[in-house]
Amino acid sequence: MEREAADGVKETGRVEAFSDGVFAIAITLLILDVKVPELSDGAGTRDLLRALGRGWTSYVAYLLSFVTILIMWVSHHRIFTIVRKIDHAFLFWNGILLMLISFVPFPTALLSRYLLEPSARTAAAIYSGHAILISLAFQAMWRHATKTDRLLVPGSRHEVTRLTARYRFGPLMYVTTFALAFVSAWLSVGLCLVFTLFYAFQGLTHKG
């Protein structure tokens, strides 16, 4: 459990537990927008398969948002192997991040509902726009945590430099998919998907 030290910084235990809870719930609530098709009585196998097929945008949106939140959780998780004390500003940015993560089911449902409609590009732009906000909140939290050594595990400067270089790509990536959304919703969502799956699959080949 955390105790406040003389300089106003605290241990991280319960913040991690609460954040884990919010991440775990947000990621699990995504399934509520994957709806079972409602067919009239007596509909046969072919009708059901066709109806399930028409629901593909909701499966893609589910996959995309699940993997995105999971990657955010892994990154959040990694931060806490380096940050071992927190202060009020860190709590604030963490709160903003959690609010944006909790909000993910909304742009996800929007994308799932409108990806095949004339307004697909708007839905895709909002989806990427929300992802930009998430990556910016993450950046703000990371920068605050690492600007001095006060909150860090001793000797983690080298790792901080490595991760700072890596986390820079997040906002850049989503600004790209946001811009692409004005050209084509499919290109924008496709690139989001490639990006998140690539990042997730790295886990398989990454040494160690």
Added chain:
Amino acid sequence: MEREAADGVKETGRVEAFSDGVFAIAITLLILDVKVPELSDGAGTRDLLRALGRGWTSYVAYLLSFVTILIMWVSHHRIFTIVRKIDHAFLFWNGILLMLISFVPFPTALLSRYLLEPSARTAAAIYSGHAILISLAFQAMWRHATKTDRLLVPGSRHEVTRLTARYRFGPLMYVTTFALAFVSAWLSVGLCLVFTLFYAFQGLTHKG
């Protein structure tokens, strides 16, 4: 894990974990009332943007309740840096507090649904009324915990005095927004919003 001591007081570990769970779930369930607009097939970008715009009361209600629950969690969290043992009465007040926090999605949905209707003031009064109950339950828990030193971390009297002065503002604030609701729903909700955001932003400037 907690073990009951000879005088009937216990360690706080699992109560914190359970409370964190309830806070995390209540805060994440708020998104379920931010609904994706349902447009007829073929509706274009402009229709979608207009429909999303009309949903602004649900975004404001989401923001307000998310930040309110987050602030309550931070305060709950702070209490447990001072309280290190609990008794039955403490558990009771904590239970009341958790019940009220879990109930937040209801007044939130009410506010979101009726803020633009003739009954807006009723919805705003119920929202603030519920916030009064939350702040009173919090007060009761805090007063019970701090009336003697039995449940406290040794040497925390000074911090108790400081926090008691601070927590006094909660009920006062919500009584004000409750009274204002009978004049204007907008004034009432606006002040709630200013109050919670101010409190949250303090985190950025607060030293340490």
Added chain:
Amino acid sequence: MEREAADGVKETGRVEAFSDGVFAIAITLLILDVKVPELSDGAGTRDLLRALGRGWTSYVAYLLSFVTILIMWVSHHRIFTIVRKIDHAFLFWNGILLMLISFVPFPTALLSRYLLEPSARTAAAIYSGHAILISLAFQAMWRHATKTDRLLVPGSRHEVTRLTARYRFGPLMYVTTFALAFVSAWLSVGLCLVFTLFYAFQGLTHKG
């Protein structure tokens, strides 16, 4: 974290964490059945208040089930101050208990929906019937845990005797409210409410 010992018993840490999660989620999901009334546009304050008033069965059902789950959690919690090792049968009974707790939103919604209908007694009987199942699963878990000293904290026999006497009232109580449901739904639900609130309020007067 738990490690399996030579005799097949384990530490309890992660089972407690998982159980806490299920309790916390089940208790928080109850709010999803307290619905905001849907009025036609232009409905005024009086209409809203009247519609909210008509929803009182859902508030009562919410209160009753919230307090019931909370009491079950407190008891579950107390068991783990005495049980410090678990075996397969304990895990099994705990699983049954969690399944029944997770199911609580269903009889709650049934009660809330039909308490003012001609079928109120059926709804009340199902509600109490489900509570009987919960209390029996709890009994089975408790009896398995305490029949030998193998899983207990050393020196807890006296506390076991005290709690066994106390837990005996649960099934008896709900069998009574179940039987009463065939006479009057109101009497049955009223007694459930009195029972759970009495049990919860004990916390305030209980010494220590």
Added chain:
Amino acid sequence: MEREAADGVKETGRVEAFSDGVFAIAITLLILDVKVPELSDGAGTRDLLRALGRGWTSYVAYLLSFVTILIMWVSHHRIFTIVRKIDHAFLFWNGILLMLISFVPFPTALLSRYLLEPSARTAAAIYSGHAILISLAFQAMWRHATKTDRLLVPGSRHEVTRLTARYRFGPLMYVTTFALAFVSAWLSVGLCLVFTLFYAFQGLTHKG
């Protein structure tokens, strides 16, 4: 809390906590698809009982999926008594497993909705197909964790051999129920149910 060691492996604490959260939420969300029947006003006891009876597919689907997720949790849990360090590939497979577990409410709702319809066999095949995916993800995680001793608790080779033999039955079982679904939905679901209940009841007779 986990710290990254020199060889890129980490402690398991927070991964367990996050996974527990996802399991606990997925298992508790299943109740959202057990719907209270909606009868017209004035419907009597007999109508309600008949309507509740017609909902039996949703109770069976609830029971089946609840016990399935619970068994997966127990197994996941057991893995972590043997695995005490994790690497990126383990995290990846754990992520896939959690995504599939979170998805369970969808095939469950599908089964519940279509088990009495002409398309029942499709629903049963999808249900078992999803269970195959879960058991394969579990296998992949288990094989990765146990192929060398790097991530294991020292001296757990014997237990690994025993569990590997046991876990082999999962995919085999679900391939069987998947194939059976093309013959009869009832046979397929019945066998799933027998299998999961048998596995769960083992807990009662299992020594220790």
